[in-house]
Amino acid sequence: xxxxxxxxxxxxxxxxxxxxxxxxxxxxxxxxxxxxxxxxxxxxxxxxxxxxxxxxxxxxxxxxxxxxxxxxxxxxxxxxxxxxxxxxxxxxxxxxxxxxxxxxxxxxxxxxxxxxxxxxxxxxxxxxxxxxxxxxxxxxxxxxxxxxxxxxxxxxxxxxxxxxxxxxxxxxxxxxxxxxxxxxxxxxx
Amino acid sequence: xxxxxxxxxxxxxxxxxxxxxxxxxxxxxxxxxxxxxxxxxxxxxxxxxxxxxxxxxxxxxxxxxxxxxxxxxxxxxxxxxxxxxxxxxxxxxxxxxxxxxxxxxxxxxxxxxxxxxxxxxxxxxxxxxxxxxxxxxxxxxxxxxxxxxxxxxxxxxxxxxxxxxxxxxxxxxxxxxxxxxxxxxxxxx
Numbered sequence: 127x128x129x130x131x132x133x134x135x136x137x138x139x140x141x142x143x144x145x146x147x148x149x150x151x152x153x154x155x156x157x158x159x160x161x162x163x164x165x166x167x168x169x170x171x172x173x174x175x176x177x178x179x180x181x182x183x184x185x186x187x188x189x190x191x192x193x194x195x196x197x198x199x200x201x202x203x204x205x206x207x208x209x210x211x212x213x214x215x216x217x218x219x220x221x222x223x224x225x226x227x228x229x230x231x232x233x234x235x236x237x238x239x240x241x242x243x244x245x246x247x248x249x250x251x252x253x254x255x256x257x258x259x260x261x262x263x264x265x266x267x268x269x270x271x272x273x274x275x276x277x278x279x280x281x282x283x284x285x286x287x288x289x290x291x292x293x294x295x296x297x298x299x300x301x302x303x304x305x306x307x308x309x310x311x312x313x314x315x
Numbered sequence: 316x317x318x319x320x321x322x323x324x325x326x327x328x329x330x331x332x333x334x335x336x337x338x339x340x341x342x343x344x345x346x347x348x349x350x351x352x353x354x355x356x357x358x359x360x361x362x363x364x365x366x367x368x369x370x371x372x373x374x375x376x377x378x379x380x381x382x383x384x385x386x387x388x389x390x391x392x393x394x395x396x397x398x399x400x401x402x403x404x405x406x407x408x409x410x411x412x413x414x415x416x417x418x419x420x421x422x423x424x425x426x427x428x429x430x431x432x433x434x435x436x437x438x439x440x441x442x443x444x445x446x447x448x449x450x451x452x453x454x455x456x457x458x459x460x461x462x463x464x465x466x467x468x469x470x471x472x473x474x475x476x477x478x479x480x481x482x483x484x485x486x487x488x489x490x491x492x493x494x495x496x497x498x499x500x501x502x503x504x
Contacts, residue, residue, distance in 0.1 A: 145426070150338075150339035151427060223426045224426060225425070229478075230423070232482075233337075233418055233421075233422035233423060233481055236414070236484045237334070237335055237336070237412045237413060238336055243485055250485060272501060273501070278498075279498075281491065282494050282498045285481070285482050285491055285495070288477075289473075289477035290471075292418055292422055292474070293421075293470070295425045296425045296436045296439060302470065305474065308467055309467075312462070313498075
């Protein structure tokens with residue numbers, strides 16, 4: 127029975143490697159070295175690099191804290207804004223260089239592996255649904271400026287966020303995220 | 316002196332490979348095979364894979380037809396919409412699976428090579444400037460709904476487009492682009 131801590135070290139190491147060099151730019155050897163374990167032991171825990179990437183996606187998704195979007199102690203619009211501000215703060219920790227793992231894997235792999243494409247699609251959809259739910263609450267409370275249906279607005283906020291995060295990664299600055307918040311305020315608040 | 320046609324074949328082949336498998340997923344051997352030339356001849360034309368990627372970026376950028384944005388025979392808003400519709404039609408040819416090369420290289424490489432990061436940044440900036448210019452014309456003509464400054468709106472349209480293209484790639488559908496056009500219409504028309 128493999129020790130859980132090695133598995134944990136591998137997932138953490140893979141997360142770091144995939145963020146830094148992408149999926150195809152990362153070898154199993156890189157992950158093993160980063161985790162400080164022998165290369166062979168990776169295969170005691172994961173069938174292949176893609177299986178490890180799937181686990182990393184799950185871990186990353188959990189760290190997006192979608193549960194913030196259901197916290198009814200905050201009014202819907204403040205709650206939604208706080209969610210994106212939380213994501214922005216997470217990006218700032220790495221000087222905006224890492225981007226979003228959903229976007230990174232989507233851009234790199236959607237055309238290469240249907241499994242990863244499906245995983246990214248499912249994560250972005252679940253996120254869009256959660257954002258849409260908050261927008262529906264905001265609309266019911268009369269707190270939405272835009273006349274667009276919440277579902278459409280929710281999709282555009284998530285896609286717009288992904289585009290802004292990509293630009294933040296490319297410019298290494300927060301400015302594109304500030305631009306997102308300005309448009310957010312004009313559509314939502 | 317290398318024959319220009321081989322160079323041309325290599326750029327075309329590299330464009331296809333990078334779109335299909337990304338930068339790190341593509342080897343010089345893949346490009347040579349796709350072009351139908353011996354691997355060694357790649358180095359007669361390009362110093363390395365990154366030099367080839369730079370050339371592919373230039374070629375891709377030219378195919379974005381930014382000059383459409385300066386065509387004053389169309390009113391500014393129709394011109395801007397036609398530009399994005401042109402890009403959407405280009406994506407449709409590949410069932411939305413390829414995405415945008417700026418976004419793909421940005422997501423995959425911005426954290427790995429500062430040269431490629433700079434190239435993607437420059438291309439997205441030039442594009443944003445051209446879009447902003449049209450929005451300024453639209454504002455002067457009283458044809459902008461949104462009260463946001465054209466520069467901010469221009470950046471958000473480009474970033475929102477990139478996010479929508481990523482989602483189209485991940486869902487293999489036009490729906491996210493339609494969502495972009497709906498928001499475009501609510502902000503711009």
